[in-house]
Amino acid sequence: MSPVADTTEQFTTDDLAEFTRESSAATALGALALVWVALSVLSLVGVGGIVPPLRELVMVLAVYAGLVFAIGALWRYSKSDALLIVGVMLALYVVFGVAMVVFLELPLNGLVNTLRRITFLSAVYAMLVLALNLHWGYTGLFNIGVAGFMAIGVYTMAIISGPELGLGLPLPLGIVGGVLASALVGLIAALPALRLDADYLAIVTVAFSEIIRLTLNSSVFAEMTLFGTTVGTGGGQGIRTPENPIRAIFYTDPGDTSAGLTPVGDVLFEVTGSLKVFLVSGVGIRDSVVIGLAYVIALVAIVAAFYWLLRRIGNSPFGRVLKAIREDEMVANSLGKDTQLFKIKTFMVGCALMGLAGILWRGSTGFTIPSDYMPIQTFYIFLALIIGGAGSNTGSVLGGIVFATLLFEGPPQLARIIPVLLDDLFGLQITDAPNTSIEAIAPLSSLDVTPFIAYSLENISTLRFIFLGVLIVYLMQNRPEGLLGHRKESAAAVDLSAGRNGGGDRE
């Protein structure tokens, strides 16, 4: 390709510059650095009051501007998708870490636990978004029953291998059973609906998902005795899931911590427990956090496996047919592709992956209840896919990460930081939140903003919901193609540009 063609491609396909405006980030970085220097000088000569906390805030903002700049550059010039994903994740660690340490003065244990939590959420969302991307992004199958297929996976696993209300069979059997059950329910949902238009599939899947949740919630199936064994869904009380197998690395008996540690657990807990490097708080990292961390590392490996699998499916003649079905099913059919069969296969594979992701998420936390699988869960996964860019596997992972950290986990953390900031900067004490919105708004007339702020922060999860709704409206209007835009993730198993012979008269 000639240099001319190269530049045009940069501007047409790589329109990320539009999104991450590097230049403005660089300007902000410079300005913030200047302000920081000025404030440092002031505080050095002994000016107190607002100056030291403001200096802290400016410093944090400068770090953030630097990150935006760095990610923008990585985004634009990195040819490696893996590098981009790792870069974004690391940048988000810094975003959270710096804020936690500077404003909340979190001890090491709390810091590590926060990072563990955002990684956990990013990983499970990445898996779910990747699975949904196979349905919606690749094949155009509008599945809005993701939560239901997750529930099938988790509950089947819990009933096969769970400690109570379960058959108590080995966990691998439970996981395989859960995944197969999700695929099977996917097939049952798909068979009648896939013959019809996309809208019908949407209606059928959301209905299925709600039927599944309400069935699990019903007391009718909560407990029953089959062949002398008590099994059931636990109804609204939920169901216990098996011990996380990752505990076997640390404990000789995963179910009983008093039974003793394995050699690995012994050494590792000794080390992590004594880490008191900074922000000494008397403890290092707690054992439970270390176990959680080990599980998250396993999850990240599984995300990589999901990604590998879905890329492989996408970059193949099979994936090419899926894309063609998304674009115009009649064309694919008229070219000799049995589109019905392709759709059913794809739907089952996606549902199986949703079931597996559900098991790895909700099945890993000790117990699960039907309200974990509300339609809102599906909405979140869709939002993450839209943010990342439907049709792109890399975009799916990025969307999962950005959604889980910034949009889902970000607001509650921000709600913890804001009172500290207000106290430091303006001496505003955010005390107990009022109980009703009237009590929060009325004092505004006498210019007392504290109750209103306290009320808003108290209800941050509701506000987050509104904010996400507004965001999705904005994105659909202004950037329906998501972060990665219309990326050309080629649907072929070989390098496509390699086949050209002679070159011809390409511009």
Add this chain to the structure above:
Amino acid sequence: MVTVSESPRESGETAETADRADATATHDTDYPLRVEGLRKEFGGITAVDGATFEVEAGSLTGLIGPNGAGKSTTFNCITGIYEPTDGAVYFDGEDVTGLEPYQVAQRGLVRTFQIARELGEMTVLENVMLAPRDQRGEALWRSVTPGVRGGVVEQEAEVRDRAWEMLEFFEIDHLAEEFAGNLSGGQRKLLEMARVLMTDPEMVLLDEPLAGVNPSLENKLLDHIHDLRADGYTFLLVEHDMEVIMENCEHVIVMHQGSVLAEGDAEDIRSNESVIEAYLGEDV
């Protein structure tokens, strides 16, 4: 540009082409497509009313008729998009009546659409690479399984090389990596032809390939069709532009009100009283 003699047909010769050649040898290959008493009703309307005709192997046959004569419906019945109410369609001596479109296409009878239907958010090259029949990698397990995928990649390289040749033949290879949705109307028509030929068909049904095409592109498309015909492809061409059909097709079928009104070469048709009446809309 490749010359006609090195057309994709030969370069893409695979095991299955040879198989098919064997199979067709046992059938009546003089007239691969036979339509008998085809009837299609939509509610109370009879769109096709007992149409019967055959298409000769290696010919460029034209199907004309005024608007509403039932040409497109006939096409849709042949290619499985509609299920005929009555009658039968035979391809290569085999009854293909009521089969699904993909089953008809897998037998080597493929079609283009009246309005070009490009796969907009796939590249031009991907559009063309989609088409070939019997792609090993279309089986999910083969695409994914390590070790087995080797065969898939091998075939992909062949398909890709053929696709490039095909795009060069239609002179749209410079657009190979563009999204098909960015193509102009004429380029889309070319893409559609390229895609259909990539299936390595025995017979191609062209549904108004020249509709909305400027004169120079029209000539180019017709040249391509003649080149390909000389190469052994069979074409059935639907048009409502009399002139195009008369000048290019050696055999013409005229449809009117759902049935075949007349058949013959251009001269026969030109002098046929009932055809003239049908076209001029006079009462008989």
